[in-house]
Structure formats: structure tokens, C-alpha cells
Amino acid sequence: MKRRLFYFTSVAALALSVGLAPFLTGAESAKPKPLRVLLVTGGCCHDYAKQRLILAEGLSARANIEVEFAHTDDKSTKASFDIYNKADWAQNYDVVIHDECSADVKQQPYVDNILNAHKDGVPAVNLHCAMHSYRVGNFRDPVQSGSPDALWFDLIGLQSNGHGPQEPIAITFTDKDHPITKGLGDWTTIKEELYNNIKILTAHPLASGKQTVKNKDGTTKDVETVVAWTNEYGPKKTRTFSTTIGHNNETVGDARYLDLVTRGVLWSAGKLGDDGKPVAGYEAKQK
Template structure:
């Protein structure tokens, strides 16, 4: 073999080894938050700090309320006005509450980014957002249709998919204090339930944790998380971290982050 060819092959091998030894890049998370009825000022910190302690993530946060900072259900988050609003991010974490937005084109633009392949994490009132718009695309993206919730009370959450990577190692049941149980009115085709809670008002179970597929995207969702007490609970932050990693394809079958996607050591 000629010396030049040997040298080139050696360099190629060295580059390949170097590439495999490069540390994994953080997952770029865009958190969209704000709107009616919740303490988003503190929740954005609870989530960004809590998830960063559990996974290799990097946050960009867009927090808007409404005119003059007032909590407005009709406000349209400005970033969504861009056609390619999700470009550059690995996953979108939705923790927003804008249920009175009626602009169909606006709502379908949000959903389209996920349909085209951007993973999503849907928390609490994101399930009730955009419900006034006469389109099902956001609901298909979520995996369920829900228009109302039961009275705020303690919920007993039951793990019904203990072998799913998101739920492995979680308790068979746990107490979620002072939260809202969202009513499942319709479950769409690719909805996979992971946990449920019993509704005292409706006298039946409702799914509160799930995964979904929407177009090319994987979606993780939970209707839990009304109050800061719930969001600060280790079981909740563990759950959302697992769901985010799963949606991005970075969660092992054992329920642990794939190598390189564990939290960075400080």
C-alpha cells in the first residue's frame, strides 16, 4: 500500500475516533410559557432548573402574557407568527394557557412545526390552549381533546404502563396534591396512556400522562402541573425529564438517559 494512502487512512481513523469521543451536544429546548391562571414566572424557573439537573439540556425561554403584562387568554405568542418558528430547536416544551385564541391559521402554524417532525412536551394548560379555534390540528398534536377540568383537589395518580421507558421505576401510584384533573373528551388515534387518575365529579378515570405521535413528531404530555407544589415535586420533574428525553429519542429502554444526555456534572 502506498505511504500516502496509508497516511490518509490513518487520518480518517483518527478523525472517526475523535468524532465518537466528542461529548454529546445539549438538547436545545425552546420553552413557550405564559397566559392565564398559573404562576408562569416561577414555573419557568422550576422547570428549566429542575430539568437541567436531570438531563443534558439547554433552554431558550419565550414568556409572554398579554398587553401590559396582563394574563390574557386571547394573546398570541409572537414567535408563532414566524413560518419556521421552531427552526434550530430539538424539542419544544409547551407550558402555556391561551384557550381563547380563535385564529385557525395561527394555531395550525404552531401544530405544523410538530407535524413536520419537531418533538413536543405538553404540560398542563397546553392541553386547554387553542381550544376555541375551529381546527383539530392542535388537539391531534396533543393526542386528546379536553375542554374542561374537575375541581382542584388531591389526585391519586396510577401508573398503568410500568414497562414503558418513561414510566419505568415510577411508583405504582403517588399522590398529586391540589391539582386539576382534565377531562378526556376524545382520544386521538396515536394516543398511548401511561397514567390515570379518578375523577370525583365525573365518576370515572381520566388519562393524565401519555405519549403520542403526530406526523413525524413524538409527543409527551401530562395534564398534571397546575400549581408550583406539583411542579417542584421530584416525581414530576423526573417524569417531565423522562418524557422530554423520550420525545427526542434520547431515553433508553431502561428509562435512563442515553450516554451523553445525563445532566452535566457541575
């Protein structure tokens, strides 16, 4: 009797598994594909060769993200990228992370081609020196949104043209209810560069940074600026996230920094829940 019961159970289980096989296969195929992210790195003043790897590993460890690189070893302020010469350069990506430092690349058609992809709806995440890249026109004085001098700043949503010395920055999240910042704790960096705010255009501030710097006479002063924010760009209101933090490798590799950037990527792509967690299917893959 036990053998018959065992036999029946085994056959039933087999029939059930065979019957469900098409549905299981369909369920597997219905799982979201990884978010395809293009990480652009290179140019002046930073260890991009290492930072791109730190970022890629940190993002993929925190969410269902697949990173591809567009990197140059050119360490000048005129670093350019072959991919930007193609009209459809961003069509295969869900998000582009601009982490380049190309301050003296000002050729209008080249810059326009970068911006066109974001006007067409490809989200952008802008890190550190990306804020000081593609400075077409007069970038030193406050610009007017929509003017020829504001091309790149309109994408960013905020105008910056310089930074102070490397000193610790106390980061305070000023919008604690935004999905990107929800539940994140304030923290203080190692010695980092605090970028100035010449003008806030259309940016929505998320965090401020305060730095104590020494004057030439030996006295000190506190300087505070916006260091993380979101923006909506162009006719399609393309989402962008930006942070000026991230000069040194140790900061880029800090778990708190990687948490912030990962959320910025997910939010830009519409894959971050109101609770600050990835939406279903975009959680980190289990190892």
C-alpha cells in the same frame, strides 16, 4: 539510577500526552451537545413566571438539557407569542415544551404555523393548560381526528375541554414498561385540577389519575381520567408527550413530576433508553 528512571518516565508521559492530545480533543468535541429545548409559557390562570424557572432548573438538573424561554406576562386567555409568527420558529430546537394557556387564541394561520413545525418533525411536550389552548372550531363536543375541529387535539392525541375542582389526585402508572414510566412509583398530588377526557384519539395512555370530589348534596364520587400519555403526530409520526398535571407551583416543583416531564422530553427527542435513563451523553452534567 532513580533520577534516570524518573526522567525517562516523565518524558514518556509527556510524549504520550502530546501524542494523545489530538485524540483527546477529538473525544471532547465528540460529546453530544445539550438538548436544546424551547419552553413556551404565559397566559391565563397560572404562575408561569415562577413555573418556567422551576421547570428549567429541574430539567437541566436531571439531563443534558439547555432550556430557552419564550414567555409573556400576558395573563389573559388570548396570550400570543411573537416567535410563533415566524415560519421557521422551531428550527433551532430539539424539543418544544408547550406550557401556555391560550384558550381563546383561534386565528387559523397562527395555529397552523405552530402545528406545521411539529408536522415537520419537531417533538412536542404539552403540559397542563396546553391541552386547552388553540381551541379552533367546536371543541366542546367529541371531535373526529383529521377534522377542522381537531387541529390541536390531533397534536395532543386526546381531547379535553375542562377540569374539576382542586383536590388531591392519585396517579397510577398504567403502562409500567414504557421507558418514560419504567421504575417510577405511583403517587398522590396536593390539590390539583383533574382534566376530563372527552375523547381519546391516538394517544397511548401512560398514567391515570383518580380524584374524589364532593357533590352538591354532600355525597362524594370518584372521577378517573388519563393524565399522562404519548402520541405520534402527522406524516412524520412526530413524538409528543403530554400530561395534564401541573397547575400549582408545588406540584411543578415536585421531584416526581420533574422526573416524569424530563423523561417525556428525552423520549420525545429519542434520547431516552428502554431502561428509562438518558442515553449516553444526555445524563445530567456533573457539578
